[in-house]
Amino acid sequence: MAITPMEIYKLLPKTNCKKCGEQTCMSFAFKLVNRERKLEECTPLFEEEKYARQREKLIEYLKPLEEATETGLIVKEELCVGCGNCVVVCPVHVEKDPYGCGSGLAPKTDKLILKVENGVVHVLDMDMCRRYGKNRVLCVVCRENCPTDAISFLEG
Amino acid sequence: MSGNTEYYTCAGCSCLCDDIEIDLDGENAKTVKTACRRGSNIFLEYKENRAEPAIEGRKVEFEEAIKKAQELIEKSKSLAIYGMDTIPIEAQKVAIELAEGKEAYIDNSSSYCLGDFVEMVLKKELPTATFDDVKDYAYVIFYWGVDPHNSLPRHMSRYTYYPRGKKRQRGYEEDRYLVVADIRKSHTAMLVAKNARFIQVDDDLKLVDAFIKVIDKQMPEKYADDAVRVIREMQKADFNVIMGGLGLRYGLKGNYEKFKEMINKMNEVAKVYFIPAGCHANMRGFNEVLFEKTGFVNKYSFKDGESSLDYAFFELLKNDKVDTTLIIGSDPVNSLPFEISKKLAKINTIVVDPRKSFTTQIAKVVIPSAISGVEQGGTMIRSDGVRVKVNSLFEREINDVYVLERLKEVVA
Numbered sequence A: 001m002a003i004t005p006m007e008i009y010k011l012l013p014k015t016n017c018k019k020c021g022e023q024t025c026m027s028f029a030f031k032l033v034n035r036e037r038k039l040e041e042c043t044p045l046f047e048e049e050k051y052a053r054q055r056e057k058l059i060e061y062l063k064p065l066e067e068a069t070e071t072g073l074i075v076k077e078e079l080c081v082g083c084g085n086c087v088v089v090c091p092v093h094v095e096k097d098p099y100g101c102g103s104g105l106a107p108k109t110d111k112l113i114l115k116v117e118n119g120v121v122h123v124l125d126m127d128m129c130r131r132y133g134k135n136r137v138l139c140v141v142c143r144e145n146c147p148t149d150a151i152s153f154l155e156g
Numbered sequence B: 001m002s003g004n005t006e007y008y009t010c011a012g013c014s015c016l017c018d019d020i021e022i023d024l025d026g027e028n029a030k031t032v033k034t035a036c037r038r039g040s041n042i043f044l045e046y047k048e049n050r051a052e053p054a055i056e057g058r059k060v061e062f063e064e065a066i067k068k069a070q071e072l073i074e075k076s077k078s079l080a081i082y083g084m085d086t087i088p089i090e091a092q093k094v095a096i097e098l099a100e101g102k103e104a105y106i107d108n109s110s111s112y113c114l115g116d117f118v119e120m121v122l123k124k125e126l127p128t129a130t131f132d133d134v135k136d137y138a139y140v141i142f143y144w145g146v147d148p149h150n151s152l153p154r155h156m157s158r159y160t161y162y163p164r165g166k167k168r169q170r171g172y173e174e175d176r177y178l179v180v181a182d183i184r185k186s187h188t189a190m191l192v193a194k195n196a197r198f199i200q201v202d203d204d205l206k207l208v209d210a211f212i213k214v215i216d217k218q219m220p221e222k223y224a225d226d227a228v229r230v231i232r233e234m235q236k237a238d239f240n241v242i243m244g245g246l247g248l249r250y251g252l253k254g255n256y257e258k259f260k261e262m263i264n265k266m267n268e269v270a271k272v273y274f275i276p277a278g279c280h281a282n283m284r285g286f287n288e289v290l291f292e293k294t295g296f297v298n299k300y301s302f303k304d305g306e307s308s309l310d311y312a313f314f315e316l317l318k319n320d321k322v323d324t325t326l327i328i329g330s331d332p333v334n335s336l337p338f339e340i341s342k343k344l345a346k347i348n349t350i351v352v353d354p355r356k357s358f359t360t361q362i363a364k365v366v367i368p369s370a371i372s373g374v375e376q377g378g379t380m381i382r383s384d385g386v387r388v389k390v391n392s393l394f395e396r397e398i399n400d401v402y403v404l405e406r407l408k409e410v411v412a
Helices: A005-011 A025-033 A043-047 A049-061 A063-067 A085-089 A091-096 B037-044 B062-075 B089-102 B115-122 B131-137 B155-159 B204-215 B224-236 B246-251 B256-269 B283-294 B313-318 B338-345 B358-362 B400-411
Strands: A073-075 A114-117 A120-123 A151-153 B021-025 B028-033 B079-083 B105-107 B140-144 B177-182 B196-200 B240-244 B272-276 B324-328 B348-352 B365-367 B378-381 B387-390
Touching (some): A005 A025, A005 A049, A085 A091, A085 A114, A085 B155, B079 B089, B089 B283, B089 B378, B089 B400, B131 B272, B140 B224, B204 B224, B256 B272, B283 B378, B313 B338
Parallel strands (some): B079 B105, B140 B177
Antiparallel strands (some): A073 A151, B021 B028, B378 B387
């Protein structure tokens, strides 16, 4: 399930109290999705009893954030069949390892983002992903080619 | 990873991926790299659920089981040999020699799997190509009645749709056109996005008919849009390939002539090849070995010197024509209808298998052997007809060749 700022905002106190340092609850919600802020920084949510139910819901809702990698990629190993589509289609892999991953064969280098090991895909080095760093792009090619939904992104 | 990495071959399905890296921890495989979930578990769990030599459910010494099997084969008046889909061709050859010496029936699962397509390919009635050519040149990749994402997990990522090849360097989105024809929206059909087409088929014969009519510039009854589009895409390139699976085999209902006509017609306007997309590792190997020897691919009787549907293993069981069966590396109790397979419990069934299965439970004699790719090496034939050398992780003395050579002693 995708995590959206709007869904988070609905569960926040919506008082714009500015105790977290943000101007509005909406901007706090955005920063929560980007993982620049932590939920605990919203002090009223944790101190005031009337928000108890919302707090529990939010903690549950934001759980995938902890499992996700830096670029928001989530791998559900139990759904993976190890077909390796994601490894072969990744544009970074094609550039780094054209005669290995790019040609569908076993990788010839260890500097990869994803790798199939023991029949399921594992994240090796997320820093190389195009969704990361200064010139990032919203590439979803690995998710698009995973029909079992083993790969997903926070934004859905 | 470096130039001298040793690669192993996975004999899990007919892809026969020969780029598997394995880290060993003593006698156990610790990590298996690049293999799919199905393939990696063959290596990771090779010690589990192993068969033990047994006679009528009683555990015995290996020699005793061999002697009993030899005795049963010697006494048998009508023997059927079945299976051999997962053993190397060296062992298949011994099994065929045993069948010849004993004038037995011989068959494998291809008689209800893709044997008919393999036969057409071997008789050169259908043009065929290898996966290496597909990777380098193919534009339209047509999966017909097969869901490779589940049955042959690395088929698309290693050989066909996704990898970049010599003349197809721009990746799947621009340099390939995927067509999936299936009765339901399978996992493979979900991969149909840009530059691709999914044809939901309820009658394969009508789709065959649509292609023929479109090429003849007539209006087909159904699938007109799909057929026109696919033919137009095929004309864009000089190499297209159709991978036919079980869905196509049963969908054609035996009308292979019409299918051959369709492929021939397609070849008048474009270049189209056909590759069977099968399941078992060395099913095609058996077909080729038997074809070289007899001119038939399966369901063969050495007594009558011909192949017929009556000699298919399930027909032999159904009509109570055999008194002894030798089943090698196969589990017919699991794969055949129970009404037929339960008869295996009444006749003398000898099973040669590395693992326990439903068939070993009901067999009269169980002889354990080695797992291909893990404990025994050899040569296997991939679904496109390329011979692949299979290395073994640990060599085991008691393998299929040894067991079958011992059983062959009765006819020597």
